[in-house]
Amino acid sequence: MCGIVGYAGSRQAAPILLEGLAKLEYRGYDSAGLCIHGPRGLETARAKGRLQALREKTGDGAALPGCLGIGHTRWATHGAPLERNAHPHLSDDGAIAVVHNGIIENYLTLKERLITEGCWFSSDTDTEVVANLIAQYYRQSRDLLQAVRQTVGRLEGSYALAVVCRENPQQLVAVKKDSPLIFGFGQGENFVASDVPAILKYTRKVAYLDDGDMAVFTATSVFFYNAAGDPVRKVPETIAWDLSDAERGGYPHFMLKEIFEQPKALRDTICPRLPGQQVVLDDLNLSDRDWQSLRRVYVVACGSAYYVGCLGKYILEKTCRVPTEPIQASEFRYASPVLDAHTLVIIISQSGETADTLAALREAKRQGARTLAIVNVVGSAIAKAAHQVLYTWAGPEIAVATTKAYSTQLAAFCLVALRMAQALGTMPPAEWAAFREALGKLPDMVEQTLSQAHIAQVQYYASALFDHHDVFFIGRHLDSATCLEGSLKLKEVAYVHAEAYPAGELKHGPISLIEPGTLVVAVATVRELFDKTMANIKEVKARGAEVLCVTTQSMAGEAEKTADHVLTVPDTHPLLQPSLSVLPLQTFAYYTALARGCDVDKPRNLAKSVTVE
Numbered sequence: 377m378c379g380i381v382g383y384a385g386s387r388q389a390a391p392i393l394l395e396g397l398a399k400l401e402y403r404g405y406d407s408a409g410l411c412i413h414g415p416r417g418l419e420t421a422r423a424k425g426r427l428q429a430l431r432e433k434t435g436d437g438a439a440l441p442g443c444l445g446i447g448h449t450r451w452a453t454h455g456a457p458l459e460r461n462a463h464p465h466l467s468d469d470g471a472i473a474v475v476h477n478g479i480i481e482n483y484l485t486l487k488e489r490l491i492t493e494g495c496w497f498s499s500d501t502d503t504e505v506v507a508n509l510i511a512q513y514y515r516q517s518r519d520l521l522q523a524v525r526q527t528v529g530r531l532e533g534s535y536a537l538a539v540v541c542r543e544n545p546q547q548l549v550a551v552k553k554d555s556p557l558i559f560g561f562g563q564g565e566n567f568v569a570s571d572v573p574a575i576l577k578y579t580r581k582v583a584y585l586d587d588g589d590m591a592v593f594t595a596t597s598v599f600f601y602n603a604a605g606d607p608v609r610k611v612p613e614t615i616a617w618d619l620s621d622a623e624r625g626g627y628p629h630f631m632l633k634e635i636f637e638q639p640k641a642l643r644d645t646i647c648p649r650l651p652g653q654q655v656v657l658d659d660l661n662l663s664d665r666d667w668q669s670l671r672r673v674y675v676v677a678c679g680s681a682y683y684v685g686c687l688g689k690y691i692l693e694k695t696c697r698v699p700t701e702p703i704q705a706s707e708f709r710y711a712s713p714v715l716d717a718h719t720l721v722i723i724i725s726q727s728g729e730t731a732d733t734l735a736a737l738r739e740a741k742r743q744g745a746r747t748l749a750i751v752n753v754v755g756s757a758i759a760k761a762a763h764q765v766l767y768t769w770a771g772p773e774i775a776v777a778t779t780k781a782y783s784t785q786l787a788a789f790c791l792v793a794l795r796m797a798q799a800l801g802t803m804p805p806a807e808w809a810a811f812r813e814a815l816g817k818l819p820d821m822v823e824q825t826l827s828q829a830h831i832a833q834v835q836y837y838a839s840a841l842f843d844h845h846d847v848f849f850i851g852r853h854l855d856s857a858t859c860l861e862g863s864l865k866l867k868e869v870a871y872v873h874a875e876a877y878p879a880g881e882l883k884h885g886p887i888s889l890i891e892p893g894t895l896v897v898a899v900a901t902v903r904e905l906f907d908k909t910m911a912n913i914k915e916v917k918a919r920g921a922e923v924l925c926v927t928t929q930s931m932a933g934e935a936e937k938t939a940d941h942v943l944t945v946p947d948t949h950p951l952l953q954p955s956l957s958v959l960p961l962q963t964f965a966y967y968t969a970l971a972r973g974c975d976v977d978k979p980r981n982l983a984k985s986v987t988v989e
C-alpha cells in the first residue's frame with residue numbers, strides 16, 4: 377500500500393526512482409509521481425494509473441533532470457485515484473514536496489486551521505496538509521529538520537514521509553510512525569524506501585527505521601534521530617537475499633513462481649528447526665515452564681494469515697489441549713478478548729506491517745498477554761514489537777495473493793504446536809514423533825504434489841470450469857479452514873464470487889443458492905469425516921451442482937464414485953494434510969485467473985501490504 381523511494385546522489389535521480397517504484401508495484405497502487413530537485417528547482421510529474429503512464433510522461437525520467445528526488449506509488453485512501461491526488465504533494469508556496477504512506481487522522485482539523493490562515497489546497501488528500509505545515513514551520517526557522525519535527529508533533533495517525541525542500545538542493549528528510557521505511561547506505565549516494573527491493577540493485581546495507589525515527593541525509597552523509605530528537609546510531613544490516621529472489625526468474629507471474637518456491641521455503645523454515653529427533657525453536661526465549669503457564673491462546677491475523685489461525689485452532693487444541701481462538705486482527709481490539717499473563721497471543725503476518733495486526737499486537741501487550749509473532753519480513757514493525765518472533769523463511773513474496781508465505785506460516789504454527797506439546801506432555805511420545813517426522817518430510821511432499829501431471833490436471837479443470845460465476849467451497853474440520861483459503865484465492869485473483877462453508881452448515885441456509893450448474897469445490901481429506909462430506913456432496917449434486925473434489929490418493933477411488941471431478945494430493949499426517957490440499961486450490965485459482973484474463977500479480981483494488989486500518 378503506497379510505495380516510497382527517495383534518492384540523493386550523483387546520478388540522475390528520476391530513472392532510479394522509477395526503477396525503485398517498479399519494484400514496489402507489488403504493494404498495490406493506482407497513481408504514481410516524482411519530484412526532482414534539479415537545475416529548475418523542484419519539478420514534479422504525476423500520472424494516474426500504471427507506472428508506465430509516468431514513464432511516458434517523463435521520457436523514462438529524462439524530462440526531470442537532477443540528482444535528488446522522491447517518488448511515490450499511491451493506493452487511494454483520501455480522494456479518488458486522480459492525477460491531482462497523486463503524490464508528491466507540494467506546499468502552496470511550492471517550497472516543500474512530500475510523499476506519504478499512511479493516514480493522517482486529524483488532517484481535517486489541521487486543514488481547516490491552515491485554510492483560515494490563508495493556505496490553499498489543490499487535492500483531496502491528507503498528505504497536502506503535511507506539506508503545508510512543514511512549509512509554514514520552515515518559513516519561521518529555515519531549518520528543514522526542525523520544520524519536519526514540529527510538523528510530525530502535530531500529526532495523529534500513521535506516516536512514512538520523505539520530504540525535499542526547494543531551498544535545500546542537497547538534503548532529504550525522512551520520518552516514520554506505524555508505516556514502514558528503510559534507509560539504504562550507498563557509496564556516494566543514499567536512499568530511503570518502503571521496502572528493500574526498491575534499492576537492492578544499489579545497496580545491500582540498510583537500516584530499518586523505528587517509530588519516531590528521522591533520517592536527514594545528503595549524497596554523502598546521514599544523521600539519524602529518535603522520537604525524542606536525540607541523535608542515534610544505526611548499524612547497517614546486510615540483506616542476505618538477492619534481487620533475483622524478487623524477480624520473476626522466467627515465470628510468467630510471481631504467483632506461479634512463488635507456488636513453485638514452496639518446497640524450498642518450507643525446507644528453510646522447517647528443517648533447521650528439526651535437528652536429530654528434536655524440535656529446536658532457538659529464536660524463542662520460552663522455557664518449558666513458560667509454555668506450561670499458558671491457559672489460553674488467541675491467534676490474531678488478517679486474511680490468509682487469519683485462515684492459518686483457523687487451521688491452527690484445530691492443530692493446537694488437538695496437540696496441546698489448550699483452548700485456542702482465531703480472531704481477525706481488525707476485530708480483536710473491539711472484541712473484549714480475555715487477556716492476562718497466562719494468555720499467549722500468536723500474531724501471524726507475512727509483511728509484519730499490517731496495520732490492524734500491529735495494533736492488535738500492541739493492545740495484547742498493553743493488557744499483559746504474552747505475544748509471539750510468526751513473521752516473514754525481518755526487522756518489520758510486528759517482528760520488532762512482539763515479545764517473541766518466529767521467522768518464516770519464505771523469502772520475498774511479491775504476488776499480492778499469498779502462497780508460499782501462507783504455507784510457511786502454517787508450517788511455523790506446526791513447529792510451535794510441537795514445541796508446546798513437548799513442554800506440556802500432551803502427546804504420547806510415538807504420536808509426537810510421528811507428527812515431527814511428517815513435518816520434516818513436508819517440503820518433499822509439497823514438491824511431489826506440484827508435479828507436472830498435477831499441474832496439467834489443474835490446468836484442464838481450470839480451462840473447463842473458469843466460466844462459473846459462483847463457486848462454493850465446502851469441507852469439514854481442517855478442510856473447512858482450507859476452503860476459506862481456497863475461496864479467497866479464487867476471489868482475489870480470478871474475481872469469481874466464492875463462498876466457503878463447513879460442509880455440514882450448507883443445509884442451514886446457503887444450500888438455497890445451489891442451482892443446476894453451480895460449481896462446488898469439496899475438500900475431503902479428513903478420513904473420519906469422509907463419508908459425511910460425501911453425503912454433503914450428494915446433497916448439492918441432487919440440486920444440480922457440478923462438484924470438483926480435492927481428496928487424498930488413498931480416498932480418491934471412493935470420491936470418484938460421488939464427485940464429478942477429482943483432484944488428488946498425496947496422503948500425509950492428518951494435521952499436515954491442509955498443507956497439501958491447499959496446493960491444488962492455489963493452482964486452480966491461478967489458472968482460472970489466467971483463463972479469465974485477469975492481472976494475476978496485481979489484482980484490482982488490492983494491496984500487498986495493508987498499512988492502514
Ligand code: F6R
Pocket residue numbers: 678679680681682724725726727728729730733776777778779864868984985986
Ligand atoms: C491473501 C493475502 C492477504 C494477507 C493479509 C495479511 O492472499 O495475501 O489476505 O494474508 O492481508 O497480510 P500479512 O500477512 O502481511 O499481515
